[in-house]
């Protein structure tokens with residue numbers, strides 16, 4: 001009974017749908033994946049809009065398309081250009097044929113509620129409708145058994161929210177791109193708050209690590225939502241003591257030469273290389289510690305013992321001096337991540353970028369190892385301005401090469417490539433896509449939120465997102481972004497208006513606000 005009523009209602013809605021045009025192909029060929037339609041007089045359509053046609057076989061089912069071009073065809077008269085030249089045009093609007101070109105999104109399969117592609121012939125000249133916001137909503141959030149996070153409202157109508165499937169997002173990661181001050185951090189903070197809110201609603205226990213380069217993420221809205229989701233703690237990076245860990249003999253050898261000051265082409269350097277290789281035979285992770293130095297001493301050729309002893313003493317001073325400010329070990333931080341919803345590492349308290357990378361690389365290494373060993377440990381790692389941590393080789397190097405190498409090894413070699421399937425996923429932002437290591441941007445680039453970007457970065461963006469979007473990205477005003485995401489059930493790129501749930505703390509510290517004395 002109930003079903004029948006629903007059925008009648010939905011077909012009634014469908015009968016009331018506005019017919020905007022009819023499918024018409026100039027060359028007489030009709031394909032299901034792309035649609036050209038001519039508008040009915042008096043109707044209008046905008047770029048990006050969603051339209052639909054009736055499914056050729058299934059009743060009460062519609063196939064949806066996204067409008068990606070709106071050419072206007074005008075039947076030419078031979079004298080027309082002559083009249084334009086003498087500035088006496090005859091406008092003749094009845095010779096204008098507004099058309100639209102649309103790409104298939106698919107239809108909702110009534111049996112599975114999934115968006116499926118139409119693979120059959122379509123009917124030439126069939127009606128093209130403007131779906132209701134309710135019909136689009138079903139397409140945007142098709143499955144009731146999934147958790148979706150809203151990103152913003154779809155431009156130009158701003159009637160429907162665009163959702164990303166959290167399951168897919170946490171399996172693949174997220175990349176937010178945009179030029180200086182275009183709203184990347186605001187979008188990331190908003191995403192974090194939305195993810196936490198959805199976790200609360202769905203009784204999930206989230207664990208996030210925020211690596212915050214400039215101390216911008218500590219806003220009240222994020223803190224209070226995190227408290228509700230399981231707890232929040234902010235840890236200044238200079239309060240974390242670290243142990244350097246290595247998973248590859250070359251990186252350890254390089255670091256040992258660096259801290260001991262041994263010349264790379266010396267006999268001692270060669271000896272050290274073979275010792276390091278022996279040590280790695282039995283270990284997956286080697287810690288740069290007092291015990292390691294003892295092990296190296298025990299293996300060194302007797303003739304080189306004295307020289308090595310002196311060198312290791314220097315190294316110890318460089319590495320193991322315990323700073324009085326240390327309050328947390330790496331293991332403490334990992335424990336906090338597994339107990340709280342959000343652990344926020346504020347990197348703005350460090351004196352040098354080397355100090356930040358040492359702590360972060362150790363932390364990421366340990367998170368990865370923990371995730372491999374403990375199947376109940378899952379962590380979403382948020383990194384703002386990721387090119388400072390994993391820059392493309394030869395482009396940009398804010399810290400020493402050995403540390404960057406180590407970061408690359410952890411962040412790209414392990415977390416970006418195999419982390420997500422082991423419960424560790426990355427949400428990152430960057431201002432300069434061309435400065436980020438390509439492997440990293442490609443790995444997390446399946447889900448992209450793009451604010452306006454510099455021309456130099458458009459080429460790299462095209463490589464990961466295709467060239468279809470590039471025109472739109474140049475024009476996006478602040479607060480708008482293009483979303484191209486596998487986690488979007490519609491699978492089509494869409495422009496959305498973002499509605500910030502909070503502002504980064506830096507918003508109040510611009511030059512102008514300082515001049516106003518507002519700080």
Ligand SMILES: Nc1ncnc2c1ncn2[C@@H]1O[C@H](COP(=O)(O)OP(=O)(O)OP(=O)(O)O)[C@@H](O)[C@H]1O
Nearest residue numbers: 179180181182183184185186479498500503504507
């Ligand atoms: N959706 C939005 N609507 C309106 N204003 C916004 C929106 N997003 C960000 N802004 C404003 O834009 C400014 C820059 O925002 P934000 O710091 O998030 O940008 P960013 O891209 O991270 O900048 P930076 O390159 O300095 O890291 C802020 O004043 C912020 O309030």
Ligand SMILES: [Mg+2]
Nearest residue numbers: 184185186384
């Ligand atoms: Mg920012």
